[in-house]
Amino acid sequence: MTEPTHGIVLGGGWAGMLAAHVLARHVERVTVVERDVLPDGPRHRKGSPQGRHVHVLWSSGARIVDTLLPGMIDQLLDAGARRIGFHQDLVTLTSHGWQHRFPPRQYALMCTRPFLDWKVRDRVLATGRITVRQRSEILDLIGDAKRVTGVRVRDMDTGAGETLEADLVVDSSGRGSRLRHWLSALEVPPLEEDIVDAGIAYATRVYQGPPGAAAGFPAVNVAADHRLREPGRFGVVYPQEDGTWMVTLSCTRGAGLPTHDDEFLPYARTLRHPLVADLIALAKPLTSVAVSRVGANRRLYPERLDIWPEGLLVLGDALAAFNPIYGHGMSSAARAAAALDTELQRSGIAGGTTHRAQQAISATVDDPWVMAASKDVEYVNCRMNTTDPRLTGGAVARQRFSDLIADRSIRSSAVCDVVTDVISLTAPQSELASSRFLSLMQKDRVLPELTEPPLTADELALVDLSPRSTVGAGGS
Numbered sequence: 001m002t003e004p005t006h007g008i009v010l011g012g013g014w015a016g017m018l019a020a021h022v023l024a025r026h027v028e029r030v031t032v033v034e035r036d037v038l039p040d041g042p043r044h045r046k047g048s049p050q051g052r053h054v055h056v057l058w059s060s061g062a063r064i065v066d067t068l069l070p071g072m073i074d075q076l077l078d079a080g081a082r083r084i085g086f087h088q089d090l091v092t093l094t095s096h097g098w099q100h101r102f103p104p105r106q107y108a109l110m111c112t113r114p115f116l117d118w119k120v121r122d123r124v125l126a127t128g129r130i131t132v133r134q135r136s137e138i139l140d141l142i143g144d145a146k147r148v149t150g151v152r153v154r155d156m157d158t159g160a161g162e163t164l165e166a167d168l169v170v171d172s173s174g175r176g177s178r179l180r181h182w183l184s185a186l187e188v189p190p191l192e193e194d195i196v197d198a199g200i201a202y203a204t205r206v207y208q209g210p211p212g213a214a215a216g217f218p219a220v221n222v223a224a225d226h227r228l229r230e231p232g233r234f235g236v237v238y239p240q241e242d243g244t245w246m247v248t249l250s251c252t253r254g255a256g257l258p259t260h261d262d263e264f265l266p267y268a269r270t271l272r273h274p275l276v277a278d279l280i281a282l283a284k285p286l287t288s289v290a291v292s293r294v295g296a297n298r299r300l301y302p303e304r305l306d307i308w309p310e311g312l313l314v315l316g317d318a319l320a321a322f323n324p325i326y327g328h329g330m331s332s333a334a335r336a337a338a339a340l341d342t343e344l345q346r347s348g349i350a351g352g353t354t355h356r357a358q359q360a361i362s363a364t365v366d367d368p369w370v371m372a373a374s375k376d377v378e379y380v381n382c383r384m385n386t387t388d389p390r391l392t393g394g395a396v397a398r399q400r401f402s403d404l405i406a407d408r409s410i411r412s413s414a415v416c417d418v419v420t421d422v423i424s425l426t427a428p429q430s431e432l433a434s435s436r437f438l439s440l441m442q443k444d445r446v447l448p449e450l451t452e453p454p455l456t457a458d459e460l461a462l463v464d465l466s467p468r469s470t471v472g473a474g475g476s
């Protein structure tokens with residue numbers, strides 16, 4: 001009698017849960033190995049420190065999640081998550097000035113990360129076909145350079161080690177993945193790695209906004225201007241599922257960051273426009289400041305190895321992690337899960353298929369990688385160790401073109417539509433070089449520059465904000 005096929009997923013975070021869900025469609029048993037106890041509610045946990053900061057799930061990722069778990073997005077919206085239409089429901093000072101609030105083309109889901117993870121995890125595990133080994137730490141892969149046959153884990157309560165055998169192992173253990181180390185122990189040649197690190201850091205507090213805030217006040221975003229050749233400072237006020245505001249202030253290397261509660265508001269006043277600070281001043285703080293300094297773009301290239309061990313895949317942040325400001329990590333992981341599903345449908349988990357599946361998964365991270373990394377190299381003090389020719393050559397011409405697009409996109413509706421499709425990962429980055437887009441850049445009607453935040457009188461009244469305090473945008 002043959003053994004039931006077994007898939008093991010390393011890490012029970014966002015990518016791990018989506019990968020486990022996909023695997024359960026193609027193998028008979030799935031085990032998720034996770035260091036934490038996964039909470040049965042919207043609670044923080046040690047292995048997901050990013051959960052204390054703002055998260056948006058772009059519509060591209062949301063659509064994939066909804067395909068894998070039908071009705072999931074409505075369920076999240078019914079439970080309070082906010083659907084923010086880009087750009088109707090968002091007031092943004094971009095590097096190039098205030099964005100006109102064109103009718104929405106794409107959207108982003110806004111809610112706390114513990115809430116999102118919990119709701120999705122609950123649905124994934126409800127099928128009953130996935131076992132989670134909590135409080136278990138991954139130690140090593142077992143097998144050899146040609147084939148991975150399982151993992152060695154350690155029970156964190158008893159200290160006991162155990163070997164788990166599997167037909168397929170998926171590494172989704174996040175930014176801290178030890179994959180390179182595990183592979184070198186199997187004598188697999190070193191994986192190539194690119195790093196582009198603008199030194200991003202986040203500081204976040206949760207606030208109770210004024211009573212009207214939950215009833216339709218837009219999300220607010222004030223960005224840095226990379227052209228100033230000084231460290232960048234950013235601030236956002238994003239609505240959450242429980243009616244609160246999450247305020248995240250962030251910066252690139254050298255701009256400092258508020259680490260104490262009493263520094264938070266003064267720091268917000270140093271952004272390019274006072275809108276974020278004005279909103280904070282109207283709200284009541286509910287939490288102390290939480291700080292995170294994990295934001296480099298980092299990418300591995302398993303697809304470049306001539307020999308990749310059968311029975312092993314890597315996805316999520318373990319494969320490629322991005323500067324979080326672009327909000328691409330979760331959607332990128334969802335794209336990888338969808339690619340895994342397609343490959344497993346095509347070839348199953350039979351021998352000889354893993355390298356191709358890994359190539360398909362790796363292809364999904366290229367657009368978010370190049371989008372984030374090519375923007376970050378423009379910030380002063382950015383450190384990089386990359387051989388990607390798109391980041392190392394032709395920087396001036398590339399930046400001039402991308403500045404032109406950014407300038408047009410905030411004032412021209414059809415251009416903005418295409419750009420929004422690309423930044424939401426709905427359309428490929430190559431769309432921005434298409435003749436259709438270049439023609440739009442020349443022909444589309446360009447609206448006048450906005451000199452102040454495009455908030456309506458009704459919106460200002462919702463939060464009791466005086467129009468005068470928001471006049472005088474710093475955008476150019």
Ligand SMILES: Cc1cc2nc3c(=O)[nH]c(=O)nc-3n(C[C@H](O)[C@H](O)[C@H](O)COP(=O)(O)OP(=O)(O)OC[C@H]3O[C@@H](n4cnc5c(N)ncnc54)[C@H](O)[C@@H]3O)c2cc1C
Nearest residue numbers: 011013014015035047055056138174316317324327329330
């Ligand atoms: C500050 C910040 C803000 C962000 N904002 C956004 C955003 O707005 N939108 C967006 O799409 N993305 C955002 N991201 C990125 C997003 O958080 C990640 O892309 C996403 O969590 C990746 O999921 P993952 O499952 O690959 O990794 P993780 O979510 O980090 O999960 C990895 C899991 O593996 C477990 N684990 C790790 N090592 C071991 C081990 N040895 N043994 C057992 N278990 C282990 C961990 O406990 C964890 O549960 C942000 C990231 C940061 C840091």
